[in-house]
Amino acid sequence: MPLLKPITSPTLLANEAICKANIARMAKKAAKHHVALIPHFKTHQSLEVGNWYKEFGINEITVSSIQMAAYFSGQSWKNIHIAFPFNPLEINLLNRLVKDHSISIQLVNAEVAQALADRLTSPVEFFIEIDAGYGRAGVEVSDFGKIEEIMRIANRSDKLDFKGFYIHAGHTYHANKEGIHAIHGQTKAALRMLKDKYCDEFPDLITRSGDTPSCSIEEDFEGIDEIGPGNFAFYDLTQASIGSCDKSDIAVALAAPVVDIRKEKREILIHGGGIHLAKDVLINNDGTNNYGEVVLLTEQGWTIPATTSFLKSISQEHGLIKATDELINNIQIGDILGILPVHSCMTADCMRGYFSLKGEKLDHLKGQKAY
Amino acid sequence: MPLLKPITSPTLLANEAICKANIARMAKKAAKHHVALIPHFKTHQSLEVGNWYKEFGINEITVSSIQMAAYFSGQSWKNIHIAFPFNPLEINLLNRLVKDHSISIQLVNAEVAQALADRLTSPVEFFIEIDAGYGRAGVEVSDFGKIEEIMRIANRSDKLDFKGFYIHAGHTYHANKEGIHAIHGQTKAALRMLKDKYCDEFPDLITRSGDTPSCSIEEDFEGIDEIGPGNFAFYDLTQASIGSCDKSDIAVALAAPVVDIRKEKREILIHGGGIHLAKDVLINNDGTNNYGEVVLLTEQGWTIPATTSFLKSISQEHGLIKATDELINNIQIGDILGILPVHSCMTADCMRGYFSLKGEKLDHLKGQKAY
Known part of the structure; x- marks a missing residue:
């Protein structure tokens, strides 16, 4: 079938070979560094593109809304993580979704933790999102009071299971390679510190970090158990400009x-x-x-x-x-x-x-x- | 039915009373200045919002793509004008659409005029879009050679009917009131000049101008027969910041x-x-x-x-x-x-x-x- 002849109006072309090469490279890097790759699907938001990851051993995914989690449910993913501070108006939706699917969520305050403890009908795993300098979302890394308040609420509840700490260092998108290296250092230090501090109480706690620039450029993931980049599957001119990829990887x-x-x-x-x-x-x-x-x-x-x-x-x-x-x-x-x-x-x-x-x-x- | 209770995720609220007041004000202004209001529907892109205009005597509309024209066709509009330089890859689509609907288009070069003359199966009216300073699209106002080349192609064809000249002075969106006044002056002068120059040959030629800032702020439309603003139905903070509306009109x-x-x-x-x-x-x-x-x-x-x-x-x-x-x-x-x-x-x-x-x-x- 000719590619260009049927196109008469603006159309987004997706190059499967380039995309799969990007996934393969990130999967190989994750394996080399003994971190699990739990890719973020907010970039493509596509069931069919999502299937391209399966040949690289990916079996858990990340999304940015409960609607996106619902869209990807029923596609045989072992777990879908909603990497957005949980919106308490969507507890009923979550209760419906977790009946049949393994969903994990993200918490940044005690109020939502308590609302979930009160109203969840099935157990749900959660990360505490940490703000280690980006300034967008998350508990400030030094705010142990708030971290432990969330943990206490979860401990008292049979519906909330603490999974670990999550950092999205989105300020790497506006940095150069030196800046990305410095930010990645802060991310690692924050996650290591939190793991050391809480590993006695939670020996299975997991640390996860998300941004595509760090995952693309850095070669040291000490203290990080899981990475959750999304943009790397498609990349773009922003990523090329900061050195995460070549333009030929887009x-x-x-x-x-x-x-x-x-x-x-x-x-x-x-x-x-x-x-x-x-x-x-x-x-x-x-x-x-x-x-x-x-x-x-x-x-x-x-x-x-x-x-x-x-x-x-x-x-x-x-x-x-x-x-x-x-x-x-x-x-x-x-x-x-x-x-x-x-x-x-x-x-x-x-x-x-x-x-x-x-x-x-x-x-x-x-x-x-x-x- | 309660408004807020069903909302659990991001939702766009449309206030019919404010929108209708905006339409009423613009319709009244158009009537006062003896110009026809042919509103642009690219702002709302909604059949139901489109129906709100009907009680104000609106019976012709403007859209920005052939897909949008197809969407609004069959809604009893007397004419739908596609205010975008016609894309020659969509001639077949246009041929299908004009079979049952009155559609007018916009031309900016001889190449597309000729392609239409060669391939249109039914007559279509067109405006020549003029660039009087915005720099985005249109024949430069002083390029009589190109204007007349398009006219000649149309004259030789029984499928292309010249309707008049169209200017969208989009640079008013980045101006203050003085700037808008100056730009509006250029728009009027350009359309008057073109009308004077070509009215002997085309006694019925129409001039149309489109931008919401000029239509909202200005009080002199001499030389302009039709106005085609779109954003005014909803307005927004950009329009409030340049003085087209109050924030309470959004x-x-x-x-x-x-x-x-x-x-x-x-x-x-x-x-x-x-x-x-x-x-x-x-x-x-x-x-x-x-x-x-x-x-x-x-x-x-x-x-x-x-x-x-x-x-x-x-x-x-x-x-x-x-x-x-x-x-x-x-x-x-x-x-x-x-x-x-x-x-x-x-x-x-x-x-x-x-x-x-x-x-x-x-x-x-x-x-x-x-x-």
């Missing part, structure tokens, strides 16, 4: 029709904007905005040109490419260009589904009917 | 559950992030980022607090609010806060559906199954 590209060319300005207008790519942006060395970079589509996938053309601006449906001479001299209205995304998780969420390079449609949680 | 708010509170840092963590609100951002006076502002939800809708709490950062699912003392002292984990969006079109596209204040679900194009 596994998704938006296929976008060319609707106008302004040769004298070296500008190409595509159908492909903020509702397709999302509005994540990188800043080029010269200070200009970069909402995505051009790749050349082929029947086998795409190739990365030697010189970079990039999306200089986007609005709801429009994308405006600043093109190199090479591109502008070889493009026609009606052609389809590929765009490597700045943030693949957000692009996938906007696009709600994929085309494989065989031209097959692949599902996405958001591609289901909303109501 | 007709949508994201209902987002509170999952953690860090009282000492005056921070509130909500389930509500980039996949719910999109990542459009305003910059506060002190240089901090603002991804949305807190409103207090009630069974009747929401109220705007006297002091402003705002989303200081968002990631895929998380939103972190910088809260005032008043808010932090009156909030509990498990409460639901409202968030006024920075860019309502993008938020609606992310959320793929609405709850009315009666607790009824309202549709969105993207809430349909993806494939």
Whole structure:
């Protein structure tokens, strides 16, 4: 089946070979360092892409909402971990889900722990999420009072089983390699300290850390038992810019029709904007905005040109490419260009589904009917 | 039916009364200035919200893609205009759609005009889109060569009917009132000049202009026959910041559950992030980022607090609010806060559906199954 001919409007291409190579590399690294890989599926949110992990021995997964956990349940995963501070309004939903599926959750305060202890109908394992410097979510690493308050509530309950500590050091996404190394050091130190402090009481406690930059770049995971990166399966220009991957490791590209060319300005207008790519942006060395970079589509996938053309601006449906001479001299209205995304998780969420390079449609949680 | 009780996860509330007041105000203004209001539906993308316009005499609409035109077809609209440079890969789709529906399109180059002349099976009306300074799409206003080339192709064809000139001055979104006034002046001057130049040959030619800021703020539409604003139906914080509306005119708010509170840092963590609100951002006076502002939800809708709490950062699912003392002292984990969006079109596209204040679900194009 031809790949490009059926494409007439913005379409997200997923390259299975690149994605599987990314998974294989991370699985090999995890094995080498004796850590379990429990990948985060919030990046692709796809049952079919999820199946690609199975040949690499992955049997537990991570998600970011209870709706996503429900979507992936019934797919023979041994456990699904919801890596988001548990929302107490969803206890009834959780009670329904844990009847038939192994689900673990994440806690950051005593209030929700107590609500769960009071209202859970089946036992649920939980991590305590720790904030070791990111500042987004979690108990501050030195707040032993709060950590132990959650533990006490769990100890008194027959419904809450403490599993360990979880850190997502998301500030690595905004760091360079030295910064990532420093942050990873803090993550390891925090998890080691907590393990040492609580291992007598909880000899089986597990430590887990999540961010793709650290998992991609670092080579020392001492003190960490499990890693839960997500973005690494697809990667994107953000990860390439901080050194987590090469651009050739990026596994998704938006296929976008060319609707106008302004040769004298070296500008190409595509159908492909903020509702397709999302509005994540990188800043080029010269200070200009970069909402995505051009790749050349082929029947086998795409190739990365030697010189970079990039999306200089986007609005709801429009994308405006600043093109190199090479591109502008070889493009026609009606052609389809590929765009490597700045943030693949957000692009996938906007696009709600994929085309494989065989031209097959692949599902996405958001591609289901909303109501 | 209680409004808030059924809400347990991020939900977009649409306030019909505010939205209808916005439509009524714009319809009244259009009537006063003897311009036709052909509203853009890319903001709400909803059949049910679309029906709210009908009581104000609206019978033609604007959309931003052929998929959106197909979605709104069959809803008794007299005409649907696709305000996006026509994508020549979608000529077959257009041929199918125009069999049963009145659709008009937009052209910016001779190549697509010729492709349509060659392949259209039924006549279609078109605007020539003019770029009078925005720099995104359209024929440059002084490029009479290109304008007349498109006209010649249409004249030779029995399938392309020239309707007039269209300008979307989207740079008003980044301007203040003085800037908007200056841009609106350029838009009017450009459309007047083009009308004068071509009215002998095309005595029925129509001029249309689209942006919400100009349509909201300006009081002189000389030279403009039709206006096509979209965002005004919902408005948002961007429009409030540039003076197009008051915050009390914003007709949508994201209902987002509170999952953690860090009282000492005056921070509130909500389930509500980039996949719910999109990542459009305003910059506060002190240089901090603002991804949305807190409103207090009630069974009747929401109220705007006297002091402003705002989303200081968002990631895929998380939103972190910088809260005032008043808010932090009156909030509990498990409460639901409202968030006024920075860019309502993008938020609606992310959320793929609405709850009315009666607790009824309202549709969105993207809430349909993806494939």
